[in-house]
Amino acid sequence: MTLLIVALAIVFIVLTILVISKTQTLLKGVKGDSEQSEEVVDSANNINAIGLFVFWILSVVGIFWSFFYAKKDFLIAYGDLPSASSVHGKETDYWFWFGMAVVTASFLVVNTVLFYFPLKYRYNKKRTAHFYPHNNTLEIVWTLIPAVVMAGLVFTGLRVWNKVMSEAPKDAEVIEIMGKQFGWQVRYGGVDNGKLGNYNYKLIDDASGNEFGVDFTDENSFDDFTNSSELHIPKGKPVLLKIRARDVLHSVFIPHMRVKMDAVPGMPTKFWFIADKSTADMKAELGNPDFKYEIACTEVCGRSHFAMKLILVVDEPADYEKWKKEQKSLLASKPEFLEKVPASLKAKAMKYLPSEAPSDSTTASAGTSLPTVTSLR
CATH class of the missing domain: 2.60.40.420 (Cupredoxins -  blue copper proteins)
Known part of the structure; x- marks a missing residue:
């Protein structure tokens, strides 16, 4: 894991240097003729778009590799936490992993689209841009779907929580x-x-x-x-x-x-x-x-x-x-x-004292007749 972090740090430094270098090239191109400028911009967009998508693919591979690599160490101090040892715990675990699956799937879908669009819609001088200011249907869809999913996760969790927070059974x-x-x-x-x-x-x-x-x-x-x-x-x-x-x-x-x-x-x-x-x-x-x-x-x-x-x-x-x-x-x-x-309860209390325990002087002086003491333990 340490080697992976070092490798990623080196990649980040190299990419930073390349970005600075490419920026200088773009600035020079902008100052030159328009055809040369377009060629420079075209080349830069292709490299950035392809690079972004390759970065995303490598990131997904790294995410899943790191998860399975580190899985054996999750809470190892508690014996790797096998299946829950309580009734409600099994239900809690189920909904936890269900929620993790939903969030992971959403993360992969959204970010795949996010990194794919710069590749698909990168600059092309032959493509005509379309003015697309607003779409009510699209706004409603991408608002309702996350709202419904999140509400479902919240209410399933709330149901389990309310169950364990309810009044305990009378025989508890x-x-x-x-x-x-x-x-x-x-x-x-x-x-x-x-x-x-x-x-x-x-x-x-x-x-x-x-x-x-x-x-x-x-x-x-x-x-x-x-x-x-x-x-x-x-x-x-x-x-x-x-x-x-x-x-x-x-x-x-x-x-x-x-x-x-x-x-x-x-x-x-x-x-x-x-x-x-x-x-x-x-x-x-x-x-x-x-x-x-x-x-x-x-x-x-x-x-x-x-x-x-x-x-x-x-x-x-x-x-x-x-x-x-x-x-x-x-x-x-x-x-x-x-x-x-209290004096009125001393006779009851004496039942829980060992037989050799001395009787209380206050009780004796009050004339309370105490039973023979035996331990219930």
Whole structure:
């Protein structure tokens, strides 16, 4: 590829020199007699017209050669991006390549005509020029055709976009992913109801371990658990990602799933999809036992933006449910958060604490009778 660029640069320099030389010749011809001037102009037009068309043919050859030559390197960091691993991703890929085919065909047709016309209609002293100022029919045709084609491309893309931006199915697995400099944090709704508890940015406290700002006055937060090393999702089930950022702009990008959505501070976003290939499926498909799905940040967010990655694990449904049951709730990991739970909900909260956890003195003094504590994890 480097040699090709060097060769093109040399050709460009040579052509520039020839153009300057030919311009000088034309200027001399214009100052001489009219017959000699016509001969000079005739010769120059022939050379330019033929040269332009040859340039176009060579350009087309170079375009297609460079595409197929570099194709093997397209996003090689992600395993050459095989067919999409999500349901909507396959539809996205289809319309992407359909759009590329339409744009490429239009490019070739328009530029072929553009480079052919100087050859066909180059100066000829025997040809009489026709005055052709305007044609309403032609104007309408070359306006409507591109408009219809572009509108078709836009609306097909909009249809796919509206589908993934619509309300997620009621049985969707709801997972929150939060970006912060420079890493991803993941929160799950637990095993009892799958609902995420409320959060409040004012409650964020890294020192105490409440990086999400989870609000423990909401009983749905009692079984929430977090993970900062992996994001697990089930295969074949809708997954709703609730996305937010804690500091600056980030962007959730899962290339194999064709998922990309910005994480904006103060403005929660979302994206739902269905993964139809587990991690094990992809390892078998690619013949790569070390394959891993990856979540990257595609919004430059600071000095260590390049390192903001998270492993995505797509499990079989049964394996996913088993993995969830093995996880420890945030409340169980940090029993001191029990102090933030209202007295009226402490009995419920205690169910998510390990049996050896000390009971809360406030609850005991209030005379609340607590059940024997056993972990649901």
